[in-house]
Amino acid sequence: MALKGSLVIDTEKCKGCGVxxxxxxxxxxxxxxNVNAKGYNYLEMxxxxxxxxxxNCAVLCPxxxxxxxxxxx
Amino acid sequence: MKRExxxxxxxxxxxxxxxxxxxxxxxxxxxxxxVIHRLxxxxxxxxxxxxxxxxxxxxxxxxxxxxxxDLDAAEAAHGRAPALATAMKRLRPDQFVLTYQGDGDLAAIxxxxxxxxxxxxxxxxxxxxxxxxYGMTGGQMAPTTLEGMKTATSPYGRDLSTMGxxxxxxxxxxxxxxxxxxxxxxxxxxxxxxxxxKAIRNAFEYQKLNKGTxxxxxxxxxxxxxxxxxxxxxxxxxxxxxxxxxxGDLKVPENK
Numbered sequence: 001m002a003l004k005g006s007l008v009i010d011t012e013k014c015k016g017c018g019v020x021x022x023x024x025x026x027x028x029x030x031x032x033x034n035v036n037a038k039g040y041n042y043l044e045m046x047x048x049x050x051x052x053x054x055x056n057c058a059v060l061c062p063x064x065x066x067x068x069x070x071x072x073x
Numbered sequence: 074m075k076r077e078x079x080x081x082x083x084x085x086x087x088x089x090x091x092x093x094x095x096x097x098x099x100x101x102x103x104x105x106x107x108v109i110h111r112l113x114x115x116x117x118x119x120x121x122x123x124x125x126x127x128x129x130x131x132x133x134x135x136x137x138x139x140x141x142x143d144l145d146a147a148e149a150a151h152g153r154a155p156a157l158a159t160a161m162k163r164l165r166p167d168q169f170v171l172t173y174q175g176d177g178d179l180a181a182i183x184x185x186x187x188x189x190x191x192x193x194x195x196x197x198x199x200x201x202x203x204x205x206x207y208g209m210t211g212g213q214m215a216p217t218t219l220e221g222m223k224t225a226t227s228p229y230g231r232d233l234s235t236m237g238x239x240x241x242x243x244x245x246x247x248x249x250x251x252x253x254x255x256x257x258x259x260x261x262x263x264x265x266x267x268x269x270x271k272a273i274r275n276a277f278e279y280q281k282l283n284k285g286t287x288x289x290x291x292x293x294x295x296x297x298x299x300x301x302x303x304x305x306x307x308x309x310x311x312x313x314x315x316x317x318x319x320x321g322d323l324k325v326p327e328n329k
Contacts, residue, residue, distance in 0.1 A: 008080060018304050022307070062107025063098055069084040
Protein backbone atom coordinates (compact mmCIF):
# COMPACT_ATOMS: atom_id res chain seq x y z
CA MET A 1 0.00 0.00 0.00
CA ALA A 2 1.29 3.39 -0.91
CA LEU A 3 0.22 6.86 -0.06
CA LYS A 4 -0.44 9.44 -2.70
CA GLY A 5 -0.98 13.08 -1.94
CA SER A 6 -1.77 16.32 -3.60
CA LEU A 7 -1.80 19.97 -2.61
CA VAL A 8 -4.09 22.88 -3.29
CA ILE A 9 -2.12 26.09 -2.92
CA ASP A 10 -3.78 29.47 -2.57
CA THR A 11 -1.20 31.21 -4.75
CA GLU A 12 -2.64 34.69 -4.23
CA LYS A 13 -2.16 34.46 -0.46
CA CYS A 14 1.28 32.81 -0.65
CA LYS A 15 4.11 35.13 0.36
CA GLY A 16 6.86 33.01 -1.16
CA CYS A 17 8.90 32.62 2.03
CA GLY A 18 10.00 29.10 1.08
CA VAL A 19 9.93 27.76 4.63
CA UNK A 20 7.62 24.92 3.54
CA UNK A 21 10.20 23.72 0.99
CA UNK A 22 12.67 22.92 3.78
CA UNK A 23 10.13 20.56 5.35
CA UNK A 24 9.28 18.56 2.22
CA UNK A 25 10.92 15.12 2.30
CA UNK A 26 10.15 14.42 -1.38
CA UNK A 27 11.15 17.72 -3.03
CA UNK A 28 7.66 18.13 -4.41
CA UNK A 29 7.36 21.88 -4.07
CA UNK A 30 9.35 24.90 -5.24
CA UNK A 31 8.86 28.61 -5.76
CA UNK A 32 7.47 29.56 -9.16
CA UNK A 33 9.23 31.84 -11.61
CA ASN A 34 6.01 33.81 -11.98
CA VAL A 35 4.72 36.15 -9.30
CA ASN A 36 1.26 36.70 -7.85
CA ALA A 37 -0.59 40.02 -7.65
CA LYS A 38 1.50 41.10 -4.65
CA GLY A 39 4.77 40.34 -6.42
CA TYR A 40 5.75 37.22 -4.50
CA ASN A 41 7.10 34.11 -6.22
CA TYR A 42 4.33 31.83 -5.10
CA LEU A 43 4.64 28.14 -4.26
CA GLU A 44 3.88 25.47 -6.85
CA MET A 45 4.12 21.69 -7.15
CA UNK A 46 6.99 20.72 -9.44
CA UNK A 47 6.85 16.94 -8.93
CA UNK A 48 3.22 16.00 -8.34
CA UNK A 49 3.81 12.27 -8.56
CA UNK A 50 6.25 12.26 -5.64
CA UNK A 51 3.85 13.80 -3.09
CA UNK A 52 2.92 11.43 -0.26
CA UNK A 53 0.59 13.84 1.53
CA UNK A 54 2.63 14.08 4.73
CA UNK A 55 1.35 17.65 5.29
CA ASN A 56 4.74 18.89 6.51
CA CYS A 57 4.50 21.86 4.14
CA ALA A 58 1.06 22.82 5.43
CA VAL A 59 2.21 22.45 9.04
CA LEU A 60 5.11 24.84 8.42
CA CYS A 61 3.24 27.41 6.33
CA PRO A 62 2.91 30.67 8.30
CA UNK A 63 -0.02 31.82 6.21
CA UNK A 64 -1.93 28.56 5.98
CA UNK A 65 -2.23 28.65 2.20
CA UNK A 66 -1.77 24.90 1.65
CA UNK A 67 -4.52 22.29 1.72
CA UNK A 68 -3.41 18.67 1.71
CA UNK A 69 -5.27 15.69 0.25
CA UNK A 70 -4.19 12.08 0.57
CA UNK A 71 -5.37 8.67 -0.64
CA UNK A 72 -4.20 5.12 -0.04
CA UNK A 73 -3.61 3.14 -3.20
CA MET B 74 -3.46 8.44 -10.33
CA LYS B 75 -4.64 11.83 -11.47
CA ARG B 76 -4.72 14.93 -9.33
CA GLU B 77 -8.49 15.25 -9.80
CA UNK B 78 -8.95 11.84 -8.18
CA UNK B 79 -7.00 12.87 -5.10
CA UNK B 80 -8.35 16.37 -4.53
CA UNK B 81 -11.76 15.45 -3.17
CA UNK B 82 -13.40 16.53 0.09
CA UNK B 83 -13.24 13.01 1.56
CA UNK B 84 -9.46 12.89 1.08
CA UNK B 85 -8.77 16.20 2.81
CA UNK B 86 -6.30 15.77 5.66
CA UNK B 87 -5.16 19.32 6.37
CA UNK B 88 -6.68 22.70 5.84
CA UNK B 89 -6.56 26.10 7.50
CA UNK B 90 -8.81 26.04 10.54
CA UNK B 91 -12.00 28.09 10.56
CA UNK B 92 -11.03 29.68 13.89
CA UNK B 93 -8.70 31.90 11.87
CA UNK B 94 -10.41 34.56 9.76
CA UNK B 95 -9.84 34.86 6.02
CA UNK B 96 -7.85 38.08 6.42
CA UNK B 97 -4.35 37.93 4.98
CA UNK B 98 -1.90 38.32 7.86
CA UNK B 99 0.25 41.43 7.68
CA UNK B 100 3.33 39.59 8.98
CA UNK B 101 6.47 39.42 6.87
CA UNK B 102 6.96 36.31 4.70
CA UNK B 103 8.18 33.41 6.84
CA UNK B 104 7.34 35.00 10.19
CA UNK B 105 6.72 32.57 13.03
CA UNK B 106 3.68 34.55 14.20
CA UNK B 107 1.61 33.02 11.42
CA VAL B 108 2.40 29.47 12.50
CA ILE B 109 1.79 30.24 16.17
CA HIS B 110 -1.54 31.91 15.39
CA ARG B 111 -2.56 28.83 13.46
CA LEU B 112 -1.52 26.46 16.27
CA UNK B 113 -3.56 28.39 18.83
CA UNK B 114 -6.54 28.41 16.49
CA UNK B 115 -6.20 24.67 15.86
CA UNK B 116 -6.05 23.90 19.58
CA UNK B 117 -9.12 26.06 20.22
CA UNK B 118 -10.87 24.31 17.35
CA UNK B 119 -9.98 20.82 18.57
CA UNK B 120 -11.07 21.55 22.13
CA UNK B 121 -14.34 23.07 20.88
CA UNK B 122 -13.93 26.22 22.98
CA UNK B 123 -14.20 28.86 20.27
CA UNK B 124 -17.20 30.55 21.90
CA UNK B 125 -15.56 30.77 25.31
CA UNK B 126 -11.99 31.77 24.56
CA UNK B 127 -10.83 35.32 25.16
CA UNK B 128 -7.54 36.46 23.69
CA UNK B 129 -5.59 39.49 24.85
CA UNK B 130 -3.54 41.05 22.06
CA UNK B 131 -0.28 42.82 22.94
CA UNK B 132 1.59 45.75 21.49
CA UNK B 133 4.12 44.71 18.88
CA UNK B 134 3.84 43.01 15.52
CA UNK B 135 0.94 40.93 16.81
CA UNK B 136 -1.03 44.02 17.87
CA UNK B 137 -3.60 43.18 15.20
CA UNK B 138 -3.95 39.55 16.29
CA UNK B 139 -7.68 40.09 16.89
CA UNK B 140 -8.11 40.59 13.13
CA UNK B 141 -6.92 37.05 12.50
CA UNK B 142 -8.66 35.07 15.24
CA ASP B 143 -12.38 34.49 15.12
CA LEU B 144 -12.42 34.82 18.93
CA ASP B 145 -13.43 37.49 21.39
CA ALA B 146 -10.42 39.69 21.97
CA ALA B 147 -9.19 42.72 23.84
CA GLU B 148 -6.19 44.92 23.21
CA ALA B 149 -3.99 45.68 26.22
CA ALA B 150 -1.72 48.65 26.81
CA HIS B 151 1.94 47.89 26.14
CA GLY B 152 3.02 45.02 28.38
CA ARG B 153 -0.21 44.96 30.39
CA ALA B 154 -1.78 41.90 28.81
CA PRO B 155 -1.37 39.73 31.98
CA ALA B 156 -3.07 42.44 34.06
CA LEU B 157 -6.00 42.62 31.66
CA ALA B 158 -6.14 38.84 31.42
CA THR B 159 -6.24 38.65 35.24
CA ALA B 160 -9.31 40.87 35.30
CA MET B 161 -10.98 38.95 32.50
CA LYS B 162 -10.38 35.58 34.12
CA ARG B 163 -11.55 36.73 37.56
CA LEU B 164 -14.72 38.23 36.15
CA ARG B 165 -15.46 35.33 33.82
CA PRO B 166 -13.86 32.21 35.34
CA ASP B 167 -15.81 30.01 32.94
CA GLN B 168 -13.90 31.42 29.97
CA PHE B 169 -10.48 30.43 28.67
CA VAL B 170 -8.18 33.46 28.77
CA LEU B 171 -5.07 33.63 26.68
CA THR B 172 -2.40 36.32 26.35
CA TYR B 173 -0.22 36.54 23.28
CA GLN B 174 2.91 38.62 23.72
CA GLY B 175 6.31 39.29 22.22
CA ASP B 176 9.60 39.73 24.02
CA GLY B 177 9.56 43.52 24.00
CA ASP B 178 6.08 43.46 25.46
CA LEU B 179 6.35 40.65 27.99
CA ALA B 180 10.00 40.85 29.02
CA ALA B 181 10.67 44.61 28.91
CA ILE B 182 7.83 47.02 29.56
CA UNK B 183 5.55 44.34 30.98
CA UNK B 184 8.02 42.57 33.27
CA UNK B 185 6.20 43.61 36.44
CA UNK B 186 2.80 42.49 35.17
CA UNK B 187 4.21 39.23 33.85
CA UNK B 188 6.08 38.28 37.00
CA UNK B 189 3.29 39.23 39.37
CA UNK B 190 0.57 37.54 37.34
CA UNK B 191 2.67 34.34 37.33
CA UNK B 192 3.56 34.72 41.00
CA UNK B 193 -0.10 35.08 41.96
CA UNK B 194 -0.76 31.99 39.90
CA UNK B 195 -3.48 33.57 37.82
CA UNK B 196 -5.27 30.83 35.96
CA UNK B 197 -4.41 32.04 32.48
CA UNK B 198 -2.41 30.79 29.52
CA UNK B 199 0.46 32.98 28.36
CA UNK B 200 2.05 32.59 24.93
CA UNK B 201 5.42 34.33 24.71
CA UNK B 202 6.92 34.76 21.26
CA UNK B 203 10.64 35.39 21.63
CA UNK B 204 12.52 36.64 18.59
CA UNK B 205 15.20 38.63 20.38
CA UNK B 206 14.32 41.97 18.82
CA TYR B 207 11.69 44.69 18.68
CA GLY B 208 10.25 43.75 15.30
CA MET B 209 7.47 46.24 14.68
CA THR B 210 9.37 49.40 15.52
CA GLY B 211 12.31 48.59 13.25
CA GLY B 212 14.58 46.07 14.88
CA GLN B 213 15.80 47.72 18.07
CA MET B 214 17.55 45.83 20.85
CA ALA B 215 15.21 43.93 23.16
CA PRO B 216 15.92 42.37 26.58
CA THR B 217 16.31 38.98 24.90
CA THR B 218 18.77 40.17 22.24
CA LEU B 219 21.80 37.87 22.29
CA GLU B 220 25.34 38.93 23.10
CA GLY B 221 27.01 40.36 20.00
CA MET B 222 23.77 40.51 18.04
CA LYS B 223 23.49 43.53 15.77
CA THR B 224 20.31 45.55 15.96
CA ALA B 225 19.29 49.09 15.02
CA THR B 226 20.27 50.35 18.48
CA SER B 227 23.33 48.12 18.90
CA PRO B 228 24.96 48.41 15.45
CA TYR B 229 28.27 46.95 16.66
CA GLY B 230 26.59 44.08 18.46
CA ARG B 231 25.24 43.87 21.99
CA ASP B 232 28.04 44.67 24.39
CA LEU B 233 27.36 43.08 27.77
CA SER B 234 29.50 45.59 29.67
CA THR B 235 27.34 48.54 28.70
CA MET B 236 24.04 47.02 27.62
CA GLY B 237 23.57 44.29 30.17
CA UNK B 238 22.81 40.61 29.81
CA UNK B 239 20.05 38.99 27.77
CA UNK B 240 17.09 38.11 29.98
CA UNK B 241 15.92 34.52 30.34
CA UNK B 242 12.50 35.41 31.63
CA UNK B 243 11.11 31.93 31.15
CA UNK B 244 13.67 30.49 33.58
CA UNK B 245 12.71 33.27 35.98
CA UNK B 246 9.03 32.42 35.75
CA UNK B 247 9.72 28.72 36.28
CA UNK B 248 11.02 29.65 39.77
CA UNK B 249 7.76 31.25 40.83
CA UNK B 250 5.35 29.19 42.93
CA UNK B 251 2.30 30.34 40.98
CA UNK B 252 3.41 29.03 37.61
CA UNK B 253 2.21 25.50 36.92
CA UNK B 254 3.48 24.67 33.46
CA UNK B 255 6.45 26.42 31.86
CA UNK B 256 7.94 25.28 28.59
CA UNK B 257 10.01 26.54 25.68
CA UNK B 258 9.25 25.51 22.12
CA UNK B 259 10.11 26.50 18.54
CA UNK B 260 8.27 26.30 15.22
CA UNK B 261 10.82 26.05 12.42
CA UNK B 262 10.59 22.32 11.58
CA UNK B 263 7.46 20.17 11.17
CA UNK B 264 8.32 18.05 14.23
CA UNK B 265 8.80 21.11 16.43
CA UNK B 266 5.55 22.64 15.18
CA UNK B 267 3.66 19.48 16.15
CA UNK B 268 5.39 19.42 19.53
CA UNK B 269 4.59 23.07 20.11
CA UNK B 270 0.94 22.39 19.39
CA LYS B 271 0.92 19.73 22.11
CA ALA B 272 2.46 22.21 24.55
CA ILE B 273 -0.23 24.79 23.76
CA ARG B 274 -2.86 22.10 24.17
CA ASN B 275 -1.42 21.20 27.60
CA ALA B 276 -1.47 24.86 28.58
CA PHE B 277 -5.18 25.03 27.80
CA GLU B 278 -5.92 21.74 29.56
CA TYR B 279 -4.24 22.98 32.75
CA GLN B 280 -6.30 26.15 32.60
CA LYS B 281 -9.40 23.99 32.36
CA LEU B 282 -8.31 22.27 35.59
CA ASN B 283 -7.68 25.62 37.35
CA LYS B 284 -4.06 24.77 38.06
CA GLY B 285 -2.35 28.15 37.74
CA THR B 286 -0.41 30.03 35.12
CA UNK B 287 0.65 28.10 32.04
CA UNK B 288 3.51 29.76 30.21
CA UNK B 289 4.64 28.72 26.74
CA UNK B 290 7.68 30.46 25.27
CA UNK B 291 8.13 30.01 21.53
CA UNK B 292 11.53 30.91 20.11
CA UNK B 293 10.71 32.46 16.76
CA UNK B 294 12.37 34.38 13.97
CA UNK B 295 12.31 37.99 12.80
CA UNK B 296 13.52 37.95 9.20
CA UNK B 297 13.16 41.69 8.71
CA UNK B 298 14.77 42.60 12.02
CA UNK B 299 17.59 40.10 11.62
CA UNK B 300 17.98 41.14 7.95
CA UNK B 301 18.02 37.56 6.69
CA UNK B 302 15.86 35.64 4.18
CA UNK B 303 13.25 33.42 5.91
CA UNK B 304 15.03 30.08 5.52
CA UNK B 305 18.41 31.52 6.58
CA UNK B 306 16.76 33.20 9.54
CA UNK B 307 15.55 29.82 10.71
CA UNK B 308 19.08 28.42 10.37
CA UNK B 309 20.43 31.38 12.31
CA UNK B 310 17.81 30.72 14.97
CA UNK B 311 18.96 27.14 15.32
CA UNK B 312 22.64 28.05 15.47
CA UNK B 313 22.50 31.10 17.70
CA UNK B 314 19.21 31.42 19.57
CA UNK B 315 18.78 27.80 20.66
CA UNK B 316 22.14 27.42 22.47
CA UNK B 317 21.14 30.35 24.70
CA UNK B 318 17.42 29.49 24.82
CA UNK B 319 17.43 25.65 24.93
CA UNK B 320 14.13 24.00 24.08
CA GLY B 321 12.23 21.82 26.51
CA ASP B 322 9.97 21.82 29.53
CA LEU B 323 11.21 23.98 32.41
CA LYS B 324 8.43 23.16 34.82
CA VAL B 325 5.98 20.33 34.50
CA PRO B 326 3.42 19.12 37.02
CA GLU B 327 5.04 16.63 39.40
CA ASN B 328 2.21 14.13 39.56
CA LYS B 329 2.01 13.76 35.83
